[in-house]
Amino acid sequence: MSESKAAHPKNIGSHDKDRKKGGLISKLRRRLTVQGDSDNIDGAALADLQAGRPPAGLSRPKPVKNNDQTEDHLHLRCAVTEYSGVSKKGHAPYNPRKKNQDALIMADDPATNTLILCVLDGHGEHGDGVSSQFRDQLAMEMMSHPSWATDIKKAAADAIAKVEHQVIRNFRIDTEFSGTTLSMAIIRGNHLTGVNIGDSRVILGLENEGKLVAEEFTHDHKPDTPGEKERILAAGGRVFAVEYDDGIDGPPRVWLGHMDVPGLAMSRSLGDAVAHTAGVVSDPEFTEKELDPTSDRAIVVATDGLWEFIENEETIDLLFPTPGPAEAVDCLVKEANARWMQEEQVIDDTTIIVAHLFEYKASGE
Numbered sequence: 001m002s003e004s005k006a007a008h009p010k011n012i013g014s015h016d017k018d019r020k021k022g023g024l025i026s027k028l029r030r031r032l033t034v035q036g037d038s039d040n041i042d043g044a045a046l047a048d049l050q051a052g053r054p055p056a057g058l059s060r061p062k063p064v065k066n067n068d069q070t071e072d073h074l075h076l077r078c079a080v081t082e083y084s085g086v087s088k089k090g091h092a093p094y095n096p097r098k099k100n101q102d103a104l105i106m107a108d109d110p111a112t113n114t115l116i117l118c119v120l121d122g123h124g125e126h127g128d129g130v131s132s133q134f135r136d137q138l139a140m141e142m143m144s145h146p147s148w149a150t151d152i153k154k155a156a157a158d159a160i161a162k163v164e165h166q167v168i169r170n171f172r173i174d175t176e177f178s179g180t181t182l183s184m185a186i187i188r189g190n191h192l193t194g195v196n197i198g199d200s201r202v203i204l205g206l207e208n209e210g211k212l213v214a215e216e217f218t219h220d221h222k223p224d225t226p227g228e229k230e231r232i233l234a235a236g237g238r239v240f241a242v243e244y245d246d247g248i249d250g251p252p253r254v255w256l257g258h259m260d261v262p263g264l265a266m267s268r269s270l271g272d273a274v275a276h277t278a279g280v281v282s283d284p285e286f287t288e289k290e291l292d293p294t295s296d297r298a299i300v301v302a303t304d305g306l307w308e309f310i311e312n313e314e315t316i317d318l319l320f321p322t323p324g325p326a327e328a329v330d331c332l333v334k335e336a337n338a339r340w341m342q343e344e345q346v347i348d349d350t351t352i353i354v355a356h357l358f359e360y361k362a363s364g365e
Contacts, residue, residue: 084325085353101127102349107139114188119351121303124178131180179271194218194287198266205298214312221268224252228267237278297360305350309339325354
C-alpha cells in the first residue's frame with residue numbers, strides 16, 4: 001500500500017461516517033490529536049462522541065476553575081525590556097470539563113542576565129500532565145545545570161532530557177500516546193537562542209523602513225519535512241495524511257509500520273512513547289543570533305493555537321499597532337480564537353508570549 005493511498009486507518013475509521021453526519025468530531029480530529037487505542041480524546045470518550053451523546057459523567061457539567069495563565073513583566077537587563085504571556089484554554093463543545101493542555105514558562109535569571117520564554121503544547125489524554133511537569137521543573141533544571149553560565153545549549157538539552165525522563169517515570173502520567181511540544185527563546189544579554197521540539201514556534205519582528213516584518217527563528221518539525229521523514233522511514237514508521245472521500249485532508253502524520261497508530265502530526269515531541277518507536281525523537285533543534293538594536297523589535301513565542309490559521313507575517317502585522325506586549329498578546333489570542341471557531345467550530349488551547357526588544361514602542365505611542 002503506497003503512503004499516499006494508505007488512508008482510513010482502522011483506529012480512526014469513523015472519520016468518514018462522522019463527516020457524512022456533519023459531526024464536529026470529524027473536523028476536530030483533523031486538526032487536533034489523533035491518538036492510539038485509548039478510549040479518550042482530550043478527556044472525552046470517543047464511543048460516546050461517535051454515538052452523538054455527551055461522554056459519560058459530562059451530561060451535567062459542574063463549574064470548573066479557569067486554568068488560564070497570564071503574566072506580565074517590565075524592565076529587564078537583557079535585550080528584552082517588556083514582555084507578556086498568556087496560556088488560554090480552548091473550547092470543545094463536546095467536553096465542558098476540557099483542560100488546558102498548554103503551558104508557558106517565563107523565568108528571569110538575574111545572575112546570568114538571562115530570560116527564558118517557553119511555550120508547551122500538550123496532546124493526548126495526559127498531555128496536560130506532560131506540559132505542566134515541564135512548566136514546573138524545566139527552568140530550575142536549566143538554571144541549576146553546571147554549564148548554565150557557559151553553555152546554554154548543553155544546559156537546555158540536558159535539562160529537557162532529564163525532565164522528560166522524570167515525566168516518563170511518573171506513574172501518574174501515561175506517556176504512551178501523550179506528550180508535548182516545546183518552543184523556547186532564551187535571551188542572554190543581546191544573544192538569542194531558540195530551542196524547538198515539535199510544531200510550536202518562535203518568530204522575530206524586524207523593523208524595515210518603518211514597518212515590522214517577520215523572520216521565522218525556529219522551524220516546525222513536520223513528518224513530511226525531508227530530513228524528518230527520512231529518519232521516520234528508516235526507523236520503520238510511515239508518514240501520510242488521512243484521506244477522505246473528497247481527497248486528502250489534514251496534516252501528514254506519523255504511524256507505526258504495522259499498525260495505524262498513533263497519528264502524531266509532528267516528527268519531534270517529548271513523551272509519546274509509541275511514536276518514538278516509529279522514528280519520532282525528542283532532540284531539540286537550536287538556532288542562534290545576536291540581536292541587533294537597530295532592527296530587532298519583538299519576539300513572539302507561541303503554540304500552534306496561533307500558527308494554525310495565522311501566518312508569521314500576519315502575526316507581526318497584528319502586533320505592530322498594539323502599544324505593548326500585553327495588548328499584543330490579547331489581540332493575537334482573540335484573532336486566533338475567532339479563526340478557529342470560523343474554520344473548525346472548536347478552539348485549540350492557545351499560548352502566546354510577546355516580548356519587546358531594546359525599548360521598542362509601537363509607532364504613534
